Amino acid sequence: MAYGDKVMDHYDNPRNVGSFDAKDAEIGTGMVGAPACGDVMRLQIKVGTDGVIEDAKFKTYGCGSAIASSSLLTEWVKGKTLDEAKEIKNTAIAEELELPPVKIHCSVLAEDAIRAAIDDYQSKQ
Amino acid sequence: MSDFKTPIYMDYSSTTPVDPRVAEKMMQCLTMDGVFGNPASRSHAHGWAAEDLVDQAREEIAKTVGADSREIVWTSGATESNNLAIKGAAHFNQRRGKHIVTMKTEHKAVLDTCRQLEREGFEVTYLDPMENGLLDLDVLKAALRDDTTIVSVMHVNNETGVIQDLAAIGEICRDRKIVFHVDAAQSVGKVVVDVEAFKVDLMSFSAHKAYGPKGIGALFVRRKPRVRIEAQIHGGGHERGMRSGTLPTHQIVGMGEAFRIAREEMGAENERIRMLRDRLYDGFKDMEEVFVNGDLDQRIAGNLNISFNFVEGESLMMSLRDVAVSSGSACTSASLEPSYVLRALGRSDELAHSSLRFTIGRFTTEAEVDLAIEQTRAAVEKLRDLSPLWDMFKDGIDLDSVVWAAH
Ligand SMILES: Cc1ncc(COP(=O)(O)O)c(C=O)c1O
Numbered sequence: 336m337a338y339g340d341k342v343m344d345h346y347d348n349p350r351n352v353g354s355f356d357a358k359d360a361e362i363g364t365g366m367v368g369a370p371a372c373g374d375v376m377r378l379q380i381k382v383g384t385d386g387v388i389e390d391a392k393f394k395t396y397g398c399g400s401a402i403a404s405s406s407l408l409t410e411w412v413k414g415k416t417l418d419e420a421k422e423i424k425n426t427a428i429a430e431e432l433e434l435p436p437v438k439i440h441c442s443v444l445a446e447d448a449i450r451a452a453i454d455d456y457q458s459k460q
Numbered sequence: 461m462s463d464f465k466t467p468i469y470m471d472y473s474s475t476t477p478v479d480p481r482v483a484e485k486m487m488q489c490l491t492m493d494g495v496f497g498n499p500a501s502r503s504h505a506h507g508w509a510a511e512d513l514v515d516q517a518r519e520e521i522a523k524t525v526g527a528d529s530r531e532i533v534w535t536s537g538a539t540e541s542n543n544l545a546i547k548g549a550a551h552f553n554q555r556r557g558k559h560i561v562t563m564k565t566e567h568k569a570v571l572d573t574c575r576q577l578e579r580e581g582f583e584v585t586y587l588d589p590m591e592n593g594l595l596d597l598d599v600l601k602a603a604l605r606d607d608t609t610i611v612s613v614m615h616v617n618n619e620t621g622v623i624q625d626l627a628a629i630g631e632i633c634r635d636r637k638i639v640f641h642v643d644a645a646q647s648v649g650k651v652v653v654d655v656e657a658f659k660v661d662l663m664s665f666s667a668h669k670a671y672g673p674k675g676i677g678a679l680f681v682r683r684k685p686r687v688r689i690e691a692q693i694h695g696g697g698h699e700r701g702m703r704s705g706t707l708p709t710h711q712i713v714g715m716g717e718a719f720r721i722a723r724e725e726m727g728a729e730n731e732r733i734r735m736l737r738d739r740l741y742d743g744f745k746d747m748e749e750v751f752v753n754g755d756l757d758q759r760i761a762g763n764l765n766i767s768f769n770f771v772e773g774e775s776l777m778m779s780l781r782d783v784a785v786s787s788g789s790a791c792t793s794a795s796l797e798p799s800y801v802l803r804a805l806g807r808s809d810e811l812a813h814s815s816l817r818f819t820i821g822r823f824t825t826e827a828e829v830d831l832a833i834e835q836t837r838a839a840v841e842k843l844r845d846l847s848p849l850w851d852m853f854k855d856g857i858d859l860d861s862v863v864w865a866a867h
Contacts, residue, residue: 338778346778352846369864370849371809373772373789373798377848394848398774398789402846451865 338399339433345403350410353392355379363456367447374401374441378448380412380420382456388412388420393448400438404428404445417453467784468828472669472762472821473618473646474786479671479822482717486673489513489710499707500698510709517716524719525644525663526654527680533699534707537677538645539569541664542612544679544703545641546573548689549610549662550582553639557607558582561600564804565589566614570643574612591806592755593622601632610639615653616646619788619801619817620754621763623651630659639687645669645677649722650730650760655680661687667711671822672718676711679703729822734761736820736829741766743833747840749853753788753802753815764818765802767811768836770850771843776816779839783832788815810849810859 338346354377357364361382368375374397381390391409395402407428412420428434428442469477478486489495489510499514501507515529522529535541550560562574564586574584585603590596595613604611611633616623626642633640641662647653649670655663663680667673681687681702695704741764744750749769765788768776773789788799789812798812807815818832844850852859 343778346775349846354851366848367865370813370859371864373809373813375848375864394846394851396770396847396849397772399778401772402775447865 341407341432342399342403342434345406345432346399349393349402349406351390351392351406352394354394355381355390355392360459361456363452363454363459365448365451365453365455367451368397368401368444370396373397374444376401376405376444376448378405378408378445378452380449380452380456382417386416388415388417397444398438398441400432400434400441401444403432404434404441405448407431408445408449412449417456420449421453423449466782467780468782468832470783470785470818470820470824470828470832472824473621473817473819475668475674476671476821477823478668478673478714479718479721481721482672482714485717486710486714489713495709497709499709500696510707513709513713514707517712520716520720520723521665521678524648524653524723525665525680526656528683531655531680531683533679533681533702534712535664535677535679535703536675537668538567538643538664538666539677540703541666541677541679542567542569542641542643543573544689544692545662545664546570546610546612547577547692548702549639549641549687550577551690552688553609554582557605557609559605559608560584560610560612561587561603561608562612563587563589563595563614565593565617565619565801566612567618567643567645570612570614589622589804592758593617593620593753593805594755594758595624595629597625597628597632600629604632604636604638608636608638610641612641612643614643614646616644616650616760617754617801618646619799620765620805621646621760621819622754623758623760626658626660633661634659646760648719649726650762652726655682662689667715667718670718670722673711673714676708676715678715730761733820733822733824736824736826737761737764737818739826740764740818740820740829740833743829744836747837751811753807753811754805762820762824764820765815766818767802767807767815768840769811769814770847770853771840772813773815775843776814776836776839779842780832780835783835785819785832786817788817789813 355362366377393405395405425442425446497506497510499510518529645666661682666677751767753765773787802812
């Protein structure tokens, strides 16, 4: 299977790779997937006092589409309020990256990851 | 990179390029000035010439595997040979019994054939291999029943390169008058094949794994003691009724030449390939969390199936843009299951997802191996930096103790 240009671009130059201290109150961490399924995403958001996501970082174990989905997501959530970020749909990610049907689950995982990160942040407040 | 034809080919177990010597012979059997006739045409010289070449090729196959040329039936490949052997023997022997024994690590061409027979009312036992990929003979013996008619065990595994002890299995089957079928698609040119020593009754071969063309194969059908099978393809009665269809002279000639070269050059070739494979493995040995899948000794020279823990196989292959390999990761197929062969060896799903299969062959060079090492190491490093699992491993977290939000 050949990969689309956008997946390749994120794969070659993943944006916002890294981690924040998960114990920090302004950080929300979402870890989804399972090693046995071949993909695990860890997405972290840093939320300002105004409820806007200031920064985001990720690390992903998985195929190129999973890496690209999480990389793209970190770009998209920055500058969004938590409510806006919650509205991000997997279909939008799949569309932007032109994922083939067998890779849709990667975008679903990314959607799960941002929700989990937001839930984690909110549970800490 | 101008020295290499990229991507460098390290997927020889998937298929091989046709040896130029083979291609040359095949080209002589196609056009008007060549031997294009129908080998079944008995009434003119075009047919006789083609029949002669088919006979010579049949002789080459027989000689390579220790058989008599009258025991070789041409097919379209090992898939068809496996179908013909297993369905053919199962149907022929069904009054004697309807139980078949095989292994979980077989190729789909065997497993799916068995599944079909299950739908027809046969019963199939799928044996687990030991952790090294080999069949435990006691497990085999325990599985055999009075109504067992066929045991089908492959010679060389296509994913791990592990070689089964066929002679021991053949002995057990012969004692109990059970038909012994072997899928030997991956054997010729890599290990000695000897239908007498192995006591096999039916053996499947393919040309394109041994520098011959795709779309041609053969089935060995033992004459003494005689093994009977029911034809699966009916028509003009070719191949003594076992497989009808006009014989493709050019394909057959190609397979004959490929097997001749394999037989004559195997010794020297394997030595060279083993050196390259060891060089490849040496290039990874000092890395952390690297595991070879399947027995390293009972394995063909050209195979290195290796898992790089905490990185996923498909993304690893994406990084290896200049090296063509395959992976046991699910993402390479439409299903989400990782390699069933590695799972059957008891490998965890994670390790199966993290596996790469390098298979090297006749045209692999030392420079190519070195480049593969360099690129693989760089890719693993990059992906581990990206991997949350690698972080956790480095922090001393036991990944098995984590409750994952599986999806
Ligand atoms: C072990 C084994 N059996 C059977 C086959 C199928 O062979 P063919 O492509 O000749 O049908 C293959 C190759 O894919 C194989 O590796």
